[in-house]
Amino acid sequence: xxKNQSKKDLSAIMVIFGGTGDLTHRKLMPALYNLVxxxxxxxxxxxxxxxxxxxxxxxxxxxxxxSLNERSRNKINPEYWNKLKNLxxxxxFDFTDQQGYEKLRICLxxxxxxxKTGGNRxxxxxxxxxxxxxxxxxxxxxxxxxxxxxxTRLVIEKPFGRDLITxxxxxxxxxxxxxxxxxxxxxxxxxxxxxxxxxxxxxxxTVFESLWSNKFIDNVQISLNEKHGVGTRGGYxxxxxxxxxxxxxxxxQILSLVAMEPPxxxxxxxxxxxxxxxxxxxEDFTPEHLKNNAVFGQYGRGKIDGVPVVSYREExxxxxxxxxxxxxxxxxxxxxxxxxxxxxxxxxGKRMGKTSAEIVIQxxxxxxxLYFKEGYKQEPNLLVIRIQPNVGxxxxxxxxxxxxxxxxxxxxxxxxxxxPALGNTPEAYExxxxxxxxxxxxxxxxxDEIEASWLFADKIIAYxxxxxxxxxxxxxxxxxxxxxxxxxSKDGRRxxxx
Ligand SMILES: NC(=O)c1ccc[n+]([C@@H]2O[C@H](COP(=O)([O-])OP(=O)(O)OC[C@H]3O[C@@H](n4cnc5c(N)ncnc54)[C@H](OP(=O)(O)O)[C@@H]3O)[C@@H](O)[C@H]2O)c1
Numbered sequence: 347x348x349k350n351q352s353k354k355d356l357s358a359i360m361v362i363f364g365g366t367g368d369l370t371h372r373k374l375m376p377a378l379y380n381l382v383x384x385x386x387x388x389x390x391x392x393x394x395x396x397x398x399x400x401x402x403x404x405x406x407x408x409x410x411x412x413s414l415n416e417r418s419r420n421k422i423n424p425e426y427w428n429k430l431k432n433l434x435x436x437x438x439f440d441f442t443d444q445q446g447y448e449k450l451r452i453c454l455x456x457x458x459x460x461x462k463t464g465g466n467r468x469x470x471x472x473x474x475x476x477x478x479x480x481x482x483x484x485x486x487x488x489x490x491x492x493x494x495x496x497x498t499r500l501v502i503e504k505p506f507g508r509d510l511i512t513x514x515x516x517x518x519x520x521x522x523x524x525x526x527x528x529x530x531x532x533x534x535x536x537x538x539x540x541x542x543x544x545x546x547x548x549x550x551x552t553v554f555e556s557l558w559s560n561k562f563i564d565n566v567q568i569s570l571n572e573k574h575g576v577g578t579r580g581g582y583x584x585x586x587x588x589x590x591x592x593x594x595x596x597x598x599q600i601l602s603l604v605a606m607e608p609p610x611x612x613x614x615x616x617x618x619x620x621x622x623x624x625x626x627x628x629e630d631f632t633p634e635h636l637k638n639n640a641v642f643g644q645y646g647r648g649k650i651d652g653v654p655v656v657s658y659r660e661e662x663x664x665x666x667x668x669x670x671x672x673x674x675x676x677x678x679x680x681x682x683x684x685x686x687x688x689x690x691x692x693x694x695g696k697r698m699g700k701t702s703a704e705i706v707i708q709x710x711x712x713x714x715x716l717y718f719k720e721g722y723k724q725e726p727n728l729l730v731i732r733i734q735p736n737v738g739x740x741x742x743x744x745x746x747x748x749x750x751x752x753x754x755x756x757x758x759x760x761x762x763x764x765x766p767a768l769g770n771t772p773e774a775y776e777x778x779x780x781x782x783x784x785x786x787x788x789x790x791x792x793x794d795e796i797e798a799s800w801l802f803a804d805k806i807i808a809y810x811x812x813x814x815x816x817x818x819x820x821x822x823x824x825x826x827x828x829x830x831x832x833x834x835s836k837d838g839r840r841x842x843x844x
Contacts, residue, residue: 356783357390357463358497359454363481364472365395365406365436369503371413373534374472377775382430383420386780390463394435394453396446406436419773441477447488454490465496468782475505479519486523499782501530504595505586506791509807510800517793526793530782535596535703536789537774540733544603544705545617547731547739554729555608557709560688564726565839567691567706568600571698573650575822576672580663587670589810592694594803598625599791601690604705605680614788618795625798627682636809641829643673644815645697648822655697655822669817671810672696675830677837691834693841697822703733706842717754725756730844738762740844 362370381387395406411431414422437453439446458465469485471478482500485491491498500520507513520529535541548555557563570592576583583591602621609616629635646657659666673695680690709727717724730740738761747753781789820827825841834840 355464356388357461358388358466358468358783359392359394359457359461359463360468360470360779361394361396361450361454362470362472363396363441363477364470366397366399366409367472369472370395371410372417373775374470374779375410375413376418377779378433379414379418379422379426379430380420380773380776381780382426383423384776386776387433388783390461392433392435392457392461392463394437394450394457396437396439396450398438398440400438401436403434403436407431407434410434441473441481441484444484444487447484447490451488451490465493467491467493467496467498468501469498470501472503475507475516478502478516482520482523491523497528497785498524499528499530499785500524501532501782503532505590506531506595506796507800508585508590510797510804513796513800517796527787529793530778530787531791531793531796532778533595533599533789533791534774534778535733536599536791537776537778538733539773540731540737541600541603542789543739544600544731549608559684560686562710563688564708564710565689565691565837566604567693567708567842568597568604568704569692569706569841570596570694570703571700571825572696573698573701573823575645575655575697576658576661576664578662580661583672584664584668584670587807587810588672588674588694588696589803589807593674593676593692593806594799595791597692597694598799598802599795600705601625601692602795604707605685605690607684612788614786615792617788618792622792622795622798623682624680625795625802627680627685628802629679629681631678631802631805631809633809633812636806639677639833640806640809641673641675641827641833642671642810642813642815643675643695643820643827643830644668644670644817645672645695645820645822646818648697648824650697650823657818657822658697659818669815671815671817673698673820673826673830674806675826675833676806677833689837691839691841693826693830695820695826699823699825700843701735704844705731705733706844707731708839708842719753722754724754728842728844730842732762736762742844 362374364370378393411427437450439449454467471481473481507516548558602624605624606620609620644658648655658664658672659668675691675693678690679685707729711724711726714724724744725742728742732738732740740762741759742756744754745757747755778789831841
């Protein structure tokens with residue numbers, strides 16, 4: 347649960363473009379309900395949801411109620427639902443229709459004068475990326491974006507561009523209307539509790555931070571695996587692939603938190619500056635280098651939990667000869683004093699044998715001099731930060747086996763627990779919406795971080811585009827292509843499946 351730490355006046359109106367969409371129903375509304383439940387929404391607050399279909403606010407509220415019953419982590423309590431219900435309004439208009447923005451202006455002015463929200467506005471773009479620029483232009487043209495004496499914040503979902511050029515173009519457009527400090531670029535992974543806990547684990551524990559470098563760490567593994575295939579999102583995924591969907595954003599953000607230097611304080615810009623330095627220090631990739639250090643895959647048919655599933659090329663809205671990657675594994679180095687020489691292995695895939703998001707820190711082994719036994723290799727110390735579905739920390743260390751005279755066994759200390767809410771958990775959106783209200787952008791990506799991560803990802807995407815891979819090359823339900831295992835085994839290492 348998020349603690350109410352702020353005494354600031356959070357009064358505002360939140361406008362959701364895409365109020366009838368999947369994201370709003372599955373994530374944003376349950377998050378708002380749980381914020382009401384936890385008494386974190388301000389007294390003076392309203393939500394205006396926009397969609398194309400004609401319907402009354404009453405009907406829209408009923409649809410939201412249905413979604414909440416299916417999705418909310420807290421059971422629906424009539425008292426809290428009534429509270430939220432009365433805050434929700436529905437407005438019908440097509441983003442391409444200029445009169446719609448006028449309707450929105452009138453609606454906002456009426457609500458602001460009635461609810462005394464002080465003109466503070468959040469514009470949440472829960473819409474397909476092709477609408478981002480159009481909507482922002484509409485907000486500008488109809489003078490919806492800047493009221494004197496009030497704040498306005500723009501929230502933008504991923505994907506932020508599809509390469510550096512489109513991301514820059516989008517950013518320039520946003521900057522014509524909103525300054526950088528008003529733009530909240532969502533990366534829902536950053537809203538997850540365990541991601542925020544990376545900094546606490548590192549900077550509040552002598553035993554970890556003092557060993558957190560190439561001197562003591564053998565390698566770092568970041569794996570984001572999903573059992574799911576692309577489902578109904580084949581059309582989107584076909585133009586994205588694992589590099590754009592997972593690596594350029596979530597994995598790079600996690601990597602930067604794991605590897606960054608301690609910030610001078612916990613202020614947003616101090617943290618973001620340290621994260622940026624990590625992304626900028628990632629080694630430069632040449633095609634020759636990628637040949638040996640990148641693995642791409644696409645799932646074929648197989649079984650998930652014993653149930654047969656189709657291959658990626660047989661999924662809805664995916665061409666039968668698709669060359670889109672559903673799996674990526676990479677070995678990379680961060681060329682700075684702390685990390686030079688320590689490999690970071692990253693891996694993400696769909697239709698994998700398990701759903702898990704984990705960071706494994708493998709510490710260097712001690713020399714095999716004492717307690718040496720023919721044919722026996724001591725296990726290394728491992729620190730595993732589990733993000734989902736298990737949430738918590740696992741630590742492996744060596745100890746004596748009390749049942750024998752001399753044997754050493756590895757003991758496993760596990761503080762993690764199972765969290766059944768998979769994917770971008772509602773808790774992440776609760777935290778993120780609350781932070782937007784408070785004006786705390788720490789868990790959102792700054793433009794220069796996005797720019798640096800596209801610089802990194804573009805090279806890999808360009809390389810993949812030029813090569814012909816023999817897809818499909820891994821069976822659904824497996825842990826990815828054979829070459830992904832080779833990537834580590836040729837270094838004398840392996841992926842840890844803890
Ligand atoms: N769904 C997720 O879990 C998820 C996760 C991460 C990021 N995202 C991102 O979030 C955004 C929204 O995704 P989504 O899955 O919610 O999409 P979606 O289910 O397709 O919803 C799109 C929304 O946009 C509205 N819309 C589309 N064209 C419109 C127009 N011309 N005028 C007015 N409204 C229009 C739709 O309204 P009507 O159809 O009712 O008119 C609907 O409310 C995307 O950028 C996506 O990449 C989604």
